[in-house]
Amino acid sequence: MIEDIGNSKLNSRESQIMKTKKGILLIIVLASLGGCAISKENTNLPEQMQPGQIKSIMVKVADWQIEHPSKHNTKDWTSGAYFAGLSAWAQMADSDKYIKALLEFGKGNNWRPDEYRNFYHADNHCVGQMYLEMYCLFKEPTMLEGIKERFDYILANRSKIELHIGKQAGQDRWWWCDALFMAPQVWARLSAVTGNLKYLQFMNEEWWYTTDYLYDAEEHLYFRDESYFKKREANGKKVFWSRGNGWVFAGIARVLDVMPKDFADRPRYERLYKEMAAKIIEIQPADGMWHSSLLDPASYPAKEASGSGFYCYGLAWGINRGLLDEKIYLPAVMKAWKGLVSCVHPDGKLGYVQPIGADPRQVDANQTEIYGVGAFLLAGSEVYKIAVRNGETAKMISVTNPIIEFRDSETIGLPWVEVKKTVEGLTEENAAVFDFKTNRLLVTEITDEGKNSQLLFQTNLAAGERKNFWLMKMPQGMKKPVSEARTYCRFVPERKDDFAWENDMAAFRMYGPALEDETITSGIDAWGKCVPYPVIDKFYKSGDYHTNHGEGGDFYKVGNTLGCGGAAPFMNGKIILPRNFKEWEIISNGPIRSIFELTYFSWKADGRTVSEKKRISIDLGSNLNKIECTYSCSNKEPLPIAAGIVLQPSSRGKFTEVKNIIG
Numbered sequence: 001m002i003e004d005i006g007n008s009k010l011n012s013r014e015s016q017i018m019k020t021k022k023g024i025l026l027i028i029v030l031a032s033l034g035g036c037a038i039s040k041e042n043t044n045l046p047e048q049m050q051p052g053q054i055k056s057i058m059v060k061v062a063d064w065q066i067e068h069p070s071k072h073n074t075k076d077w078t079s080g081a082y083f084a085g086l087s088a089w090a091q092m093a094d095s096d097k098y099i100k101a102l103l104e105f106g107k108g109n110n111w112r113p114d115e116y117r118n119f120y121h122a123d124n125h126c127v128g129q130m131y132l133e134m135y136c137l138f139k140e141p142t143m144l145e146g147i148k149e150r151f152d153y154i155l156a157n158r159s160k161i162e163l164h165i166g167k168q169a170g171q172d173r174w175w176w177c178d179a180l181f182m183a184p185q186v187w188a189r190l191s192a193v194t195g196n197l198k199y200l201q202f203m204n205e206e207w208w209y210t211t212d213y214l215y216d217a218e219e220h221l222y223f224r225d226e227s228y229f230k231k232r233e234a235n236g237k238k239v240f241w242s243r244g245n246g247w248v249f250a251g252i253a254r255v256l257d258v259m260p261k262d263f264a265d266r267p268r269y270e271r272l273y274k275e276m277a278a279k280i281i282e283i284q285p286a287d288g289m290w291h292s293s294l295l296d297p298a299s300y301p302a303k304e305a306s307g308s309g310f311y312c313y314g315l316a317w318g319i320n321r322g323l324l325d326e327k328i329y330l331p332a333v334m335k336a337w338k339g340l341v342s343c344v345h346p347d348g349k350l351g352y353v354q355p356i357g358a359d360p361r362q363v364d365a366n367q368t369e370i371y372g373v374g375a376f377l378l379a380g381s382e383v384y385k386i387a388v389r390n391g392e393t394a395k396m397i398s399v400t401n402p403i404i405e406f407r408d409s410e411t412i413g414l415p416w417v418e419v420k421k422t423v424e425g426l427t428e429e430n431a432a433v434f435d436f437k438t439n440r441l442l443v444t445e446i447t448d449e450g451k452n453s454q455l456l457f458q459t460n461l462a463a464g465e466r467k468n469f470w471l472m473k474m475p476q477g478m479k480k481p482v483s484e485a486r487t488y489c490r491f492v493p494e495r496k497d498d499f500a501w502e503n504d505m506a507a508f509r510m511y512g513p514a515l516e517d518e519t520i521t522s523g524i525d526a527w528g529k530c531v532p533y534p535v536i537d538k539f540y541k542s543g544d545y546h547t548n549h550g551e552g553g554d555f556y557k558v559g560n561t562l563g564c565g566g567a568a569p570f571m572n573g574k575i576i577l578p579r580n581f582k583e584w585e586i587i588s589n590g591p592i593r594s595i596f597e598l599t600y601f602s603w604k605a606d607g608r609t610v611s612e613k614k615r616i617s618i619d620l621g622s623n624l625n626k627i628e629c630t631y632s633c634s635n636k637e638p639l640p641i642a643a644g645i646v647l648q649p650s651s652r653g654k655f656t657e658v659k660n661i662i663g
Contacts, residue, residue: 409621
């Protein structure tokens with residue numbers, strides 16, 4: 001799959017289905033962004049849209065809300081919308097207190113939707129957005145079980161009631177436009193994490209049933225519900241409520257974020273999104289803030305922060321994903337964000353939030369609500385991306401986990417010889433990868449493999465999750481991230497020519513020529529680690545690595561065996577051990593992957609002369625090495641090879657497949 005956005009073109013080698021260390025496919029798609037982008041010198045982002053300023057104001061708003069708890073039920077829609085924004089902020093914040101706050105809210109709710117009100121009502125499903133976000137981070141089944149039970153009940157007892165007010169009889173379908181923010185993203189996300197399309201199919205059917213009823217194809221806006229079809233504003237215009245349409249516009253973006261790229265009806269959502277986006281900027285007031293009534297702002301002269309927050313979020317979201325032309329839409333986002341910031345009091349209180357309602361109302365500077373804070377934080381999470389890129393060209397990378405399994409520390413590898421052509425001026429020194437979920441630059445590595453060199457970065461993927469990244473030049477004012485954990489390898493001449501390597505999980509070594517007077521083997525020695533940072537140099541320097549001093553140690557005896565994963569010819573029922581390695585070469589050395597080669601002295605195997613070269617690589621976060629053995633033999637007869645793990649007498653002698661370790 002290839003997506004071309006802007007002027008840059010990609011050839012088929014740039015769109016890859018990559019095999020990971022687990023032998024399971026990841027789907028990786030690259031698409032250009034910025035071919036038609038505003039150039040850096042013409043961007044002129046306002047002061048309020050500098051990365052540091054954005055995070056600073058988001059801290060103030062989030063902290064004020066946490067320090068002034070709402071009296072609303074923490075399972076209802078008001079809290080659900082707030083949690084959606086707080087979840088976005090928590091993953092980009094420099095403190096973990098926001099994640100802790102979300103976990104406390106979830107635990108307080110027993111990770112369940114409201115048990116005492118309408119089972120079908122979308123308002124009672126909104127909190128599921130946060131539950132599923134936390135599930136994807138922490139993998140606790142209880143975080144999704146409650147919402148899954150609720151949705152399974154709805155599917156088994158599906159409502160067929162029409163969208164008439166007062167006729168729902170406790171089996172409410174999505175008869176009001178706000179519902180398209182509250183529930184659909186939860187249905188679509190549950191489909192992704194469970195791998196069951198029935199949730200997505202239900203969402204899709206209900207979405208278009210509601211849209212066909214409430215969407216005005218002429219104005220490209222939604223009526224709040226059927227009671228507004230014939231109502232008119234003081235100026236004679238139709239009544240289109242700002243926050244109501246904000247709910248829908250943000251809801252489309254959030255659904256598209258989790259909907260499969262190849263879902264048959266996805267183009268319909270994208271067309272709807274673009275229609276609304278065009279209308280939204282057409283009616284944007286000069287100060288950047290939409291008023292309570294979209295088509296009669298004069299009757300409601302005050303700016304309104306909750307609807308404006310959702311519009312700012314949705315527009316910035318589309319720019320960042322290449323769905324909206326930055327030249328056309330960025331000015332609207334800039335004005336909107338500047339206006340939103342003007343609604344924040346010096347202490348962090350967000351004002352100008354219309355109270356709970358169903359239609360346009362008057363609003364003032366002191367009115368606030370948690371759903372307005374949620375909209376503000378969502379907007380900030382997307383505006384921040386624009387600020388970081390600042391008009392520079394970036395290449396979109398989309399990574400999808402197509403299986404129902406959590407996959408941590410997955411290494412993503414892209415061919416550097418091709419990748420460096422996709423962003424003008426990209427070099428090994430300035431290449432950067434930006435994570436959309438955390439709004440952070442990631443640790444990267446470019447392996448030193450000549451034409452086969454790869455740009456590497458890592459990510460954690462929940463079941464069925466799709467994540468987006470930017471490949472870009474290092475943004476001005478930002479530093480390349482470093483990690484305490486890394487891979488590392490080196491030749492150790494001071495310890496009889498060992499060659500040692502490690503990652504954050506374990507360390508290993510193999511034996512060189514100086515040890516042949518004691519031990520002749522190509523077996524692998526394994527060291528246990530209790531810490532993620534490198535320990536090899538420290539262990540060798542102390543010489544006391546057979547005792548655990550808190551960081552791990554060498555507790556595995558290899559001797560004249562294959563050790564932990566070694567390989568050798570297997571002839572006439574016997575393993576014929578090679579000699580020790582004679583030469584070594586480091587190809588790449590972290591932080592994400594270390595690669596090296598060991599060349600062995602030739603040896604005799606059942607009358608044949610055999611030689612071997614091993615190419616070993618290890619990735620950060622992996623329990624396993626990748627070992628490629630190349631054998632040369634003095635004749636052309638097949639050479640049987642055995643690989644094994646030696647169980648020491650103290651072992652329990654059981655192999656645990658789930659953990660990929662000796663248990």
